[in-house]
Amino acid sequence: MAEDTKSPQPPDKEELAKAANPAGSGTPDPSTPGTPKSATPATEKPAAPAAEKPSAPPAEKPPAAAAPAKPAVPAKPAGPVPQLWDSPLVAKLKRQYGTGLEAWTYLNQNYLQVDRSLIPTVLQLLRDEDQFDYCVDVTAVHYPKRERQFDIVWILYSFPRNERLRVRTQIADGEHIPTASSLWVTANWLEREVFDMFGIQFDGHPDLKRILLPDGWKGHPLRKDYGIIQQDQEWVQINLGIDSGQ
Amino acid sequence: MTDPNSSVSHLDLEESKHTFLDANELVINMGPQHPATHGVLRVILRLDGEKVMGLECVIGYLHRGVEKIAEHRTYTMFNPYVDRMDYVAAVSNGLGYCEAVEKLLNVEAPPRANYIRVILTELNRLASHQLWLGTHALDIGAMTPLFYTFRDREEILKIFEKYCGARLTTHAFRIGGCQYETYEGFEKDVKKFLAFVAPKIDEYEELLTTNRIWVERTKNVGTISAQDCIALGVTGPVLRASGVKWDLRKAQPYANYKLFDFEIPTGENGDTYDRYLVRMAEMRQSLHIIQQAVEGIPEGPIMAKVSKVIKPPVGEIYHSIEAPKGELGYYIVSDGSTQPYRIRVRPPSFVNLQALDLMCRGQLVADVIAVIGTLDIVLGEVDR
Numbered sequence: 001m002a003e004d005t006k007s008p009q010p011p012d013k014e015e016l017a018k019a020a021n022p023a024g025s026g027t028p029d030p031s032t033p034g035t036p037k038s039a040t041p042a043t044e045k046p047a048a049p050a051a052e053k054p055s056a057p058p059a060e061k062p063p064a065a066a067a068p069a070k071p072a073v074p075a076k077p078a079g080p081v082p083q084l085w086d087s088p089l090v091a092k093l094k095r096q097y098g099t100g101l102e103a104w105t106y107l108n109q110n111y112l113q114v115d116r117s118l119i120p121t122v123l124q125l126l127r128d129e130d131q132f133d134y135c136v137d138v139t140a141v142h143y144p145k146r147e148r149q150f151d152i153v154w155i156l157y158s159f160p161r162n163e164r165l166r167v168r169t170q171i172a173d174g175e176h177i178p179t180a181s182s183l184w185v186t187a188n189w190l191e192r193e194v195f196d197m198f199g200i201q202f203d204g205h206p207d208l209k210r211i212l213l214p215d216g217w218k219g220h221p222l223r224k225d226y227g228i229i230q231q232d233q234e235w236v237q238i239n240l241g242i243d244s245g246q
Numbered sequence: 247m248t249d250p251n252s253s254v255s256h257l258d259l260e261e262s263k264h265t266f267l268d269a270n271e272l273v274i275n276m277g278p279q280h281p282a283t284h285g286v287l288r289v290i291l292r293l294d295g296e297k298v299m300g301l302e303c304v305i306g307y308l309h310r311g312v313e314k315i316a317e318h319r320t321y322t323m324f325n326p327y328v329d330r331m332d333y334v335a336a337v338s339n340g341l342g343y344c345e346a347v348e349k350l351l352n353v354e355a356p357p358r359a360n361y362i363r364v365i366l367t368e369l370n371r372l373a374s375h376q377l378w379l380g381t382h383a384l385d386i387g388a389m390t391p392l393f394y395t396f397r398d399r400e401e402i403l404k405i406f407e408k409y410c411g412a413r414l415t416t417h418a419f420r421i422g423g424c425q426y427e428t429y430e431g432f433e434k435d436v437k438k439f440l441a442f443v444a445p446k447i448d449e450y451e452e453l454l455t456t457n458r459i460w461v462e463r464t465k466n467v468g469t470i471s472a473q474d475c476i477a478l479g480v481t482g483p484v485l486r487a488s489g490v491k492w493d494l495r496k497a498q499p500y501a502n503y504k505l506f507d508f509e510i511p512t513g514e515n516g517d518t519y520d521r522y523l524v525r526m527a528e529m530r531q532s533l534h535i536i537q538q539a540v541e542g543i544p545e546g547p548i549m550a551k552v553s554k555v556i557k558p559p560v561g562e563i564y565h566s567i568e569a570p571k572g573e574l575g576y577y578i579v580s581d582g583s584t585q586p587y588r589i590r591v592r593p594p595s596f597v598n599l600q601a602l603d604l605m606c607r608g609q610l611v612a613d614v615i616a617v618i619g620t621l622d623i624v625l626g627e628v629d630r
Contacts (some may be wrong), residue, residue, distance in 0.1 A: 080352060080561070106561055107349060134476050136566070139590040141579055155564055155577065155592070159476065159490070162497055166564065189600045197313075205266030212306035212629060221314050222588075228318045 076121050082106040089130055093122065111166035116148075119169050120178045123154065132156040134167060135184035138191055140198045144224045150200060151172045154180065171200070179205040197222035214239070270294050273455065278307050280384045282615040285625030289602070298606045298614060303599060308629035316589040319374070321347050321421060321556040324586065329415035331591065332627040334377050336415045337370035337406075338569040344419045345500055346565035346576035350558040351421070353550045359423035360502040361543040365436060366409070366538070367501070368416055368532040372443070373402040374570035374622075376534075377523050379450060380420035382522075382619035388464050391453055398446045401439050408435070422552035436540045442531055447529050454522070468605040468617035471516055481595045482572025484621060487524045488516030494568035501567075505542070506535045518620040525622075557584050571595050571622055591630060594625040 085105035093101055093112070100115035101122065114122050126132040136155040143149055146169040171177055180187040185187040191202045192211040199220035201232045202208055210217065216239075218232045236244060277288040286307035292299040312331060316324045328343045329336035341363055348355060355363065380395035403413040408429050410418050418424065454460045470480070472488040485492060494512045495503040511527030512519030558580040566575030572594030581587040598621050605617050 080559070082561070107352070109564060135479060136573065137575060137577065137579060137590065137592040138566075141588045153577065155575070159492065164498075164564070184479065185477045186597060186600060189596065192598075194302045197282055210306075212305070220426075221311060226318075228314060 037124050055193065067240060080107055085110050096125075097122070100113070109166065111168055114167055114169050116169050116171055116175070116177070116180050119152075119167075123167065123180055123183055126165070126167070130158065131160045132158045134159060135180065135190075136164070138180065138187050138194060140200055140222075142198060142222065142224045146170075147172065148175075150198060152194070152200065153179055176201040176203045178203045179208075181205055195218070199223070254306050271299065276303070276614070281546070283372070283516070283618060283625075284381060284623060285628075287599075287618070287623070287625055288354070289614065289618075291611065293611065296610045296612075298609050298611065301606055301614070303602060305596075305625070305628050306475055308406070308625050310554055310630065311589060312630040313589055316586050318585065321558070321583045323564075325421065326415070326417045326591070328420075328591075329417055330626060331375075331593065331630055332569065332595065332624045333414055333572065334624055335370050335374040335570045337366050337418050337573065338567065340417060340419045341501065342565065342567040342569065342574050344421050344574055345567065346563055346578055347421045347556065347558065348550075349565050350561065350563045350580055351552065351579055352586060353422055353552055355501075356547045357502065357544050358546040359419075359548040361539050362424050362428060362548065363419060363501050364503065364506070364539045365536055366406070366545075367417075367627075368536045369402050369405060369436075371570045372532045373528055375401045375529050376402075378525065378570075378619075378622045379522075382616075382622075383454065383460075384463050385615050385619045386460065388454065388456070388460060391450055394446065396441055396448060401442065405432075406433055406441065408432070418526035420549070421556055423547070423549035425549075427548055431541050433543065436536060437509045440458065440537055440540075442529075444533060447533075451526055451580065455526075461519065463612075463616060464522060464620075465513070467609060467613045468620055469515060469517045469520045469577060470601060470605050474604060475516070477603070478573070478601045480601050482520055482568070482570070482594055482598065482622075483524045483528060484572070484598055484601070486510065489514055489523040494573060500564075503535075506538045508535050518616050521620045530542075555584055557582065566592065569594055571624070571627070572598055593627045593630060595621075595625075595627040596630075599623050 081148075082104040083106070085103040087103075088111075090112075092104040093103070097115075102113040102160050104111055104113065111121070117133075134157040135239055136157050141151040141153065143151065150173070151167050152170050152171060154167040156166075156167065157163070162222075169177075177200065179191060181191060182204065188206065189211060190209060192203055194200050194204075195202060195208055196208045196210040196213055197220055209215065213221070214235065217235055219226055219230070221230075231244070233244065236242065272293045274291050274293060275288065276291055277283045278286040280287075283289065290302045290304065290309070292301065310330075312327055315327060325340065325343060328339040332339050344355075373533035376395040376399040380399075383389075384390040403439065406416050406418070407413045409432065410416050410426055418426075470478075470484070470488055474480075474488045475485045475488045475490065478630070481492075481569070489512055491510050491512050494500070495508075496510060508531045509527075510598035511524050511531065513524050558578075560580060560582040562577070562579040564575055564577045566573050568574075569600060574594050575592030577588075577590040577592065578586055581586040602614075602617060605621075606614050609617070
């Protein structure tokens with residue numbers, strides 16, 4: 001309880017900073033070229049609070065407190081940056097789909113940023129022609145400040161090639177995405193979990209319903225706007241006969 | 247290995263929509279409070295007499311929202327939470343998480359830390375398999391192995407307790423290495439344990455391998471082909487028992503598994519008996535790895551240079567390890583702050599459980615118990 005009362009307030013501040021971060025620099029970072037990115041946060045971040053402080057009253061104390069810390073931060077992670085990834089596979093895909101697809105490598109892990117409309121064909125192609133026969137995971141990430149709020153991520157593995165690949169796309173809230181369970185049966189439960197946690201609809205899924213939470217539950221807990229101690233009060237009261245589980 | 251173009255016809259998703267209008271059909275509910283479901287798993291069985299026509303798993307009773315909690319904790323604070331997923335193999339969970347964050351930070355644990363990690367992880371694999379064997383045999387009706395395995399597993403837990411103070415949810419590793427240096431006499435204890443447990447594994451096998459009841463209850467029960475395993479994403483001993491020689495420790499080595507010599511045991515038929523044999527062989531391989539590790543353990547630091555406040559650069563990583571149950575993966579997205587933006591755990595038990603329906607079709611009700619046991623699921627990990 002002590003924790004509960006304590007945590008909602010600081011997270012608010014942190015969440016703001018967090019949400020602002022991925023929306024501003026975090027989100028485009030992995031999806032757009034890496035090299036300019038590494039330069040932009042370094043210049044942008046110290047510049048932003050400096051510009052805001054005199055002009056903008058909406059940004060209250062947090063930027064002031066954060067300002068001295070921030071210049072130190074971009075200095076340190078001079079670490080790895082996503083690099084363009086080139087391989088016969090990428091060349092082939094690029095030939096077919098051109099600009100709808102970008103290939104990156106980060107920390108020796110390859111991923112494809114694919115346009116939403118190309119997803120079914122690209123996944124099909126990867127399985128049928130490039131031997132990605134094992135779908136390791138399907139998951140999503142929520143970026144509430146972004147126009148297309150969700151990243152859907154397929155983690156694939158190829159037994160014959162001993163190679164991993166992530167395929168990533170962006171979709172807007174409420175937008176549907178075709179199921180991958182016709183390609184890899186394992187996606188059935190994985191997509192149900194994504195639906196359960198994020199409320200993303202998978203078209204053509206054989207049995208899209210909640211998997212971990214109860215059927216009648218309202219809300220999708222892994223969305224960023226769902227609080228850490230939030231719950232479906234009504235469901236708890238009706239089904240558990242208690243006022244609150246907290 | 248498999249032909250990706252071949253259809254998985256009998257896994258046809260349309261099938262689950264098919265309703266059986268046969269008057270003989272009976273729907274019964276097993277669990278969630280059922281001793282053979284190893285936790286709170288509810289299985290809705292569709293039966294024709296004693297024959298299983300299909301089943302549906304209802305899970306989520308242990309859901310604690312670990313992935314949501316992670317977004318509100320720092321990287322260091324989240325570390326103990328992972329132990330509570332697969333709580334019978336907490337060390338493996340911790341290893342996967344720490345290595346994933348280390349990759350994101352671009353640091354590497356020092357050699358000595360890696361040796362300690364391998365020893366403890368393999369001990370934990372052994373403990374996990376022992377617990378599996380005891381409970382699996384108990385479900386099928388052989389009571390004795392439970393006492394044998396729990397007696398011997400105790401010795402592993404004692405080593406854990408002496409090392410870090412905890413027996414089950416150990417929180418043994420830290421991001422960057424290990425928190426604790428080994429205690430005085432650690433190597434001696436481990437060697438003593440190896441000498442102690444090797445004949446015990448033969449003892450388990452004596453009880454079961456040629457036991458007629460055991461063989462009849464497990465042979466050709468819950469058979470799954472390699473092709474179906476891959477389509478369903480099933481990994482770990484279940485996949486290997488179907489004949490796929492794939493182990494992440496070999497395929498994409500992590501920690502310092504590259505240094506050790508060990509075999510990947512495989513089966514042929516993909517039935518419950520083969521899975522039993524594969525896990526028994528794996529126990530021996532674990533002993534073999536521990537033996538090499540404890541003999542080769544170097545001196546040196548046990549912690550890499552990691553700042554007190556862990557703040558990985560913006561980016562994302564997927565790292566997976568061979569947990570006792572299969573591929574355990576962590577997908578971490580960092581926004582450059584001290585808290586992870588998103589952590590996704592790829593739980594082997596969750597994915598493997600999906601195969602239960604296929605493995606039980608056409609079998610008898612009693613075999614469902616055997617198949618749940620042979621899948622070696624831990625509901626704490628299924629539900630997270």
